[in-house]
Amino acid sequence: MVVVAARVESLAQSGLDAIPTEYIRPVEERKDMGDALEVVKAQIKEGTRQIPVVDLRDFNSENKEIKQACVESVRKAAEEWGVMHIAGHGMSAELLEKVQKVGKQFFDLPLEQKERYANDQASGNIQGYGSKLSNNSSGQLEWEDYFFLLIHPEEKADFTVWPKEPSDYIEVTKEYGKQLRALAAKVFSILSLGLGLDEDRFDRELRGSEDLALQLKINYYPKCPQPDLALGVEAHTDVSSLTFINTNGVPGLQVLKDDRWITAECIPDTMIVHIGDSLEILSNGKYKSVLHRALVNKEKVRISWAVFCEPAEKLMLRPLEELVTEETPAKFTSRTFFQHFEQKLFKKSLNASDKTK
Numbered sequence: 412m413v414v415v416a417a418r419v420e421s422l423a424q425s426g427l428d429a430i431p432t433e434y435i436r437p438v439e440e441r442k443d444m445g446d447a448l449e450v451v452k453a454q455i456k457e458g459t460r461q462i463p464v465v466d467l468r469d470f471n472s473e474n475k476e477i478k479q480a481c482v483e484s485v486r487k488a489a490e491e492w493g494v495m496h497i498a499g500h501g502m503s504a505e506l507l508e509k510v511q512k513v514g515k516q517f518f519d520l521p522l523e524q525k526e527r528y529a530n531d532q533a534s535g536n537i538q539g540y541g542s543k544l545s546n547n548s549s550g551q552l553e554w555e556d557y558f559f560l561l562i563h564p565e566e567k568a569d570f571t572v573w574p575k576e577p578s579d580y581i582e583v584t585k586e587y588g589k590q591l592r593a594l595a596a597k598v599f600s601i602l603s604l605g606l607g608l609d610e611d612r613f614d615r616e617l618r619g620s621e622d623l624a625l626q627l628k629i630n631y632y633p634k635c636p637q638p639d640l641a642l643g644v645e646a647h648t649d650v651s652s653l654t655f656i657n658t659n660g661v662p663g664l665q666v667l668k669d670d671r672w673i674t675a676e677c678i679p680d681t682m683i684v685h686i687g688d689s690l691e692i693l694s695n696g697k698y699k700s701v702l703h704r705a706l707v708n709k710e711k712v713r714i715s716w717a718v719f720c721e722p723a724e725k726l727m728l729r730p731l732e733e734l735v736t737e738e739t740p741a742k743f744t745s746r747t748f749f750q751h752f753e754q755k756l757f758k759k760s761l762n763a764s765d766k767t768k
């Protein structure tokens with residue numbers, strides 16, 4: 412049986428002043444919550460410290476010191492924050508614009524047209540158009556609809572569930588997957604060198620015998636009449652190795668740093684990269700898988716494009732032997748990526764069918 416979730420978009424368009432109770436977060440989660448646009452303004456005024464910005468251009472420098480300084484800045488951000496804005500990522504502005512354009516065009520389609528792509532989470536068909544189902548123990552819902560797709564490697568993509576409208580959606584998204592895979596390889600190189608490992612060490616380990624799967628989740632956060640009570644995405648760490656995030660320039664992402672939720676500012680020409688659980692395990696806890704969530708706001712629709720770079724289900728995750736010593740014993744037991752994923756979902760939400768994060 413297909414369980415169809417209520418779309419947050421239609422709820423938002425119904426003109427309600429108060430959100431349904433399933434969207435109201437418990438009091439203990441409300442610390443640092445609020446209207447994202449207001450929260451960012453207050454943060455700027457207050458001079459709150461921000462997520463670090465690193466420039467990857469310097470990694471291509473012939474000058475060893477400049478290159479090393481780049482490695483060092485990425486290592487520091489990954490160890491201290493588990494998240495960073497990357498400038499000089501090498502992805503063309505034109506491609507990024509097209510990715511945003513086709514994603515927005517899809518969400519601008521009438522609801523009935525989008526429903527043709529609805530996923531069926533209960534049967535494990537997680538790709539497609541969806542919203543969170545309230546089948547978790549708390550019955551809590553998130554203020555967003557999304558579109559979820561495996562976009563790389565191409566031979567694993569199921570093009571039958573990819574949007575046919577707009578007509579260039581497939582071509583643009585395929586190219587995005589290809590270029591993001593190359594960018595992920597570059598970030599892995601920098602992160603490997605940062606821990607004194609061979610340059611290809613993380614990529615080699617994560618690839619195993621099957622390339623990483625890149626899963627795209629387009630998050631569509633409608634305007635919300637009570638943004639101080641709802642979350643677009645609840646707090647979680649990603650099971651991925653790395654996650655890349657682009658947005659339509661509307662803030663909302665928050666990361667936890669030293670017990671305070673910091674709202675990411677939107678910095679032109681940068682993207683955000685998160686360290687996920689898989690890399691935290693391989694790095695024996697040196698790199699931190701960042702706890703994050705998404706706020707919503709009253710005035711503007713927010714759209715974000717998150718790409719999770721995930722190892723194959725059977726890949727064994729364990730701290731790299733080069734990083735396990737007497738002084739730094741293994742902090743994690745071995746588990747396959749699949750086991751990690753299943754145990755975490757079970758512990759976190761008792762909602763084994765929500766496989767989109």
Ligand SMILES: O=C(O)CCC(=O)C(=O)O
Binds near residue numbers: 630656663704705715
């Ligand atoms: O929208 C964002 O910035 C974050 C999205 C996210 O964390 C997710 O989809 O898992």
